[in-house]
Amino acid sequence: MEQREGAGEAAPMMRQLDFAANFTAAAANANVKGNSQPKWLEEANSQHASAVLGPQSAPRQLARTKFPPRKMVMPPKSPHRELPQMAEQPQSPPVAPVHAPKLALQPLLKMESPKSREHNPEQNGGTPKKQKQCRCKNSRCLKLYCECFANGVYCDGCNCVNCYNTKEKEADRKEAIGAVLERKPDAFYGAEQSRGCNCKRTGCLKKYCECFQANIPCSDKCKCVDCKNFEGCEERKARLYHHSADSVAFIQQANAAINGAIGPPSKKKVAFDETSRGKITKWLPESHQVLVEYYLHFLLFYFLTPSTSFSSLLLLFPLSNLLHVAFMKTPEPCFSPGTSYLPSFVQPSKPDPTNLGFSKSLYRSPLSGILRLQHVNDFCKHLVEVSTEAAKTLPEERKMINGGIDVNRAATLCGHYEDSNDHQNQQNAVEFPENTGNRDRASLRESDGYDIQNGRPLSPGTLALMCDERDAAFMADNAPSTVAESDTRTNSESASALGPDQLYVEQERLVLTKLRCFLNGLITCGSIEGNEFNQKVSQWTHHLWLQFCVGALQKREKSRKSPRLLWSKCVAGD
């Protein structure tokens, strides 16, 4: 509408209240929780305090808004809503010299808001993505009803009417902001953590629910009725999965693939994003793509959904299956897909649960002659190791920073990351299969549920037990030394005291780094050979990684809490 800024490409991305400029200072100052308010908020308040409360041409509704003397009540929170990691990452340097953590963490210092990214169609891994457009009619986009306003961005290309949430109407905006802050000092940040929802009819499993929409379980602060938005609720998992995949069509497609509804692989490309990837994907059989997409998203779901326990079991199965589907001769996954290994909500509802939609005779990965079962297995368990170690190390690090001084132990844990050759090892695993997993193979295999003798996985039950054990140990390790709480919500809260966001970010980053190394190895592998077949392999691998990153970015955008710069770094570093 009238909101378009002409002043350069950065202009539309600029957040109201000079967020971008001031957040640097805010981040720099935000050393501890309960830090003072961000500068942009101070500015807003001071603007508000000095605002001329004139008769203005404001329509009736705005005129009704009261502007009493500003109270200097500062919300005792860090600005999670804006950039969850901004306030925390800088002051918590990784204790463990993990692989390239600083590379990945540094971009977090750049000022970029979730919304500003959405404004920029060139980001998101090249997939254009529009900012969500409001359609306000009566609020002039100066109430929290307006999503743009509530998120601290100018309306840009919205379908709103009589919009005042623009740079041109800055004075009005700031007045409105002041009014909002007066009523709700935390209105512009940390909202989803400070308030609870009040849902009555939706079971907190629809986007009406703020908690659900923010991808966080309901808490004690909520006053909801019949809440199903809690850890461990199957219904929630199902809803979250749908929510995060952000596409019913995608789910249906994936399910169709699983159910065998797609039929023989065709050379048709699948319409995920025709613009940027068509060239790469056109030769891929459709059903393969669907499956790969499916598993990538499935995997992402577990990567990105905050949960108290980062289950290595849940990570291992989909990842292993993904890699098998993507790279191995199928069907020979180490975990039989479609069976009870998959959570019920992604299992095929009807037909033969073991039929994944690709025919044994039809499906053959381009890499089927290159990769071997053992490589994928080793790689999967290695990722699980990385993730588990990160899960252990980060809380330790936090304890140290918080004054619990168990330095020796932390140093010991750090040692796990000192294998700076992992990257190379990983590539060797691809290029020189015989070298794979030389170190501690026996112990690793045992701990990760592989039968050393025949290279096959242990039974699911055994594996599950082992993984549960590991997770339980992890939780016990990191729980406050008081009581082992049984309530999932309470657990969730105690975990959040240790900074689960950061924990998952770090886990995620490590695992993704490994995954990328692996894929890069494949790309290199294909490139070196130079023939058409291997070039396709290389392309496919590259495509896979792109898809992975793009999917991650898209999901990130959906979850306001989640850090997104990591992903852009992943893509950029590709």
Add this chain to the structure above:
DNA sequence: GAGTTTGAAACT
């Protein structure tokens, strides 16, 4: 795309 439902925000 229109109409309905929903729950937060705004208001009394």
Add this chain to the structure above:
DNA sequence: CAGTTTCAAACTC
């Protein structure tokens, strides 16, 4: 603070 109204998004058809 409770109750009501307004609002815009989510959802359904």
